[in-house]
Amino acid sequence: MRHMIDQLSWKVGGQQGEGIESTGEIFSVALNRLGYYLYGYRQFSSRIKGGHTNNKIRVSTKQINAISDDLDILVAFDQETIDVNYQELRSGGVVIADAKCKPTIPDDGKASLYDVPFTEIAKELGTPLMKNMVAVGASSAILGISADHYQEVVEEIFLKKGEAVVEKNMEAIRKGAAYFSQQAGGQLDDFLLNEADGKKRMFMIGNDAIGLGAIAAGSRFMAAYPITPASEIMEYLIKKFPDFGGTVIQTEDEIAAANMAIGSNYAGVRAFTASAGPGLSLMTEAIGLSGMTETPMVIVDTQRGGPSTGLPTKQEQSDMMAILYGTHGEIPKIVITPSTVQEAFYDTITAFNMAEEYQCPVILLTDLALSLGKQTVEPLNYEKIQIRRGKLEKEPNLPEQAPEEYFERYAAAEDGISTRLLPGMENGIFHVTGVEHDNTGKPSEKPENRQRQMDKRLRKTETVPYRFDEPIYTNDPYEEPDLLVVGINSTRGAIQEAISRLDEDGFNVNHAHIRLLHPFPTEELEERLHRAKKTVVIENNATGQLASIIRLNTGVKVESILKYDGNPFLPAEIYSKCKELL
Known part of the structure; x- marks a missing residue:
């Protein structure tokens, strides 16, 4: 009688640049479409090419929210993958390795080794680049999953290159499955997954959820400089924003990105930027400008290992003090910290709403594991989405002003939040400056004015904990x-x-x-x-x-x-x- 299981952990590893990410992607997306729950986490080097990388994916018939403690199956493209990851394998685990590297495992009886000629089979089919598809086939065989389940995913990836390329890749998957089954003498019952429920769910990283959340929030402009682990937000929106009339600009640095976001928000466009710790350091003066001018601004900080360049591709949560206290002077500020991919989507919308409602910088603080970890996501509830723009006066119905009068943009409202205007509105002229100013924005260093404006700005966020969901x-x-x-x-x-x-x-x-x-x-x-x-x-x-x-x-x-x-x-x-x- 077969022993069926409800979850297992699978990892693929090799040198960065040889298809490790795509191997994990094809394997996991196919399982996602069968209705399995997944949680994936990549370990990768800060180098563009070379250096060990791996992708660990937990597969389950039930909801999971963390990577697993141990490992059931290790797919290795080189000996280094075995050397680095073998200790994670549970007793009775399996190593499937490319025969090309002449793989060996410790003689401790903990795991079984199956050497499958990934590279050789791929070469026979026309190119060694398809060795990752051979590995996917071997993996599907051990799980008892038909190679046919990969057809849809392979077509999505390769159909633009022609039917012949699709069929070659599918043949690579089938040959990998057949070779492993032959070597194993059939299926290994300890690794047969129970059927999933077949329901359609999304499978996405936190950064993609943030990008989608920005679109849903009505944002139409992003200014950013590429940096790990935030770059995927920018890359996602470069593809998606044009469909909604939006634009992404890659700036020369994070200083420019932050100031462009402030300028766009001042003009009435919901705009934001995204970075990591080093970029956030460069943005601190601009964050202060947002606070002083009471201009909405959304910043995503995806935490990584520091200080300096530190560990740019590794997990850490060490930006919290910098987020709270990095800006010189004292300004109102909101910091939101999502903990799941679903929350990353909804919290992004909340960040844009609160930035305009409270007219201050809002920082969406994530970490590398959330930003780049890939999780099963239940269907999002778009009916929950609300666009709240706060005290933004959009209609030109302001009372007439004398030529020498200016609109009191920074009037000391009881809740600290003054009426905000779109620029160019009739009877709405006011000053905007980064120095201390009076109600109309004109520079003022009077002690009583300074205290009044400081008190006004700082009391505006007092209600945030009670209004945050x-x-x-x-x-x-x-x-x-x-x-x-x-x-x-x-x-x-x-x-x-x-x-x-x-x-x-x-x-x-x-x-x-x-x-x-x-x-x-x-x-x-x-x-x-x-x-x-x-x-x-x-x-x-x-x-x-x-x-x-x-x-x-x-x-x-x-x-x-x-x-x-x-x-x-x-x-x-x-x-x-x-x-x-x-």
């Missing part, structure tokens, strides 16, 4: 939990999985995930902190930045579990460290 994601079934686990951004799935295991061990554990970093939702978190016997903060940095922000805002002592080696947290790591605390 879910400032903290919570799963708190216990009134007095043994432990409260707090996280931010991409750690959510790994925390959820770890807590599930702790629950099975009989521990009462609650979860709070920060979705609004600034203004900090103090009241919402404080109540949960006081109910818990212990609180631990999970974050990818060396100094416990989120824990420090929590202590600063609540006065409650919390413990930290930190990881800053460039890799995301695994569920087992969080589980074992939390169990030590309990």
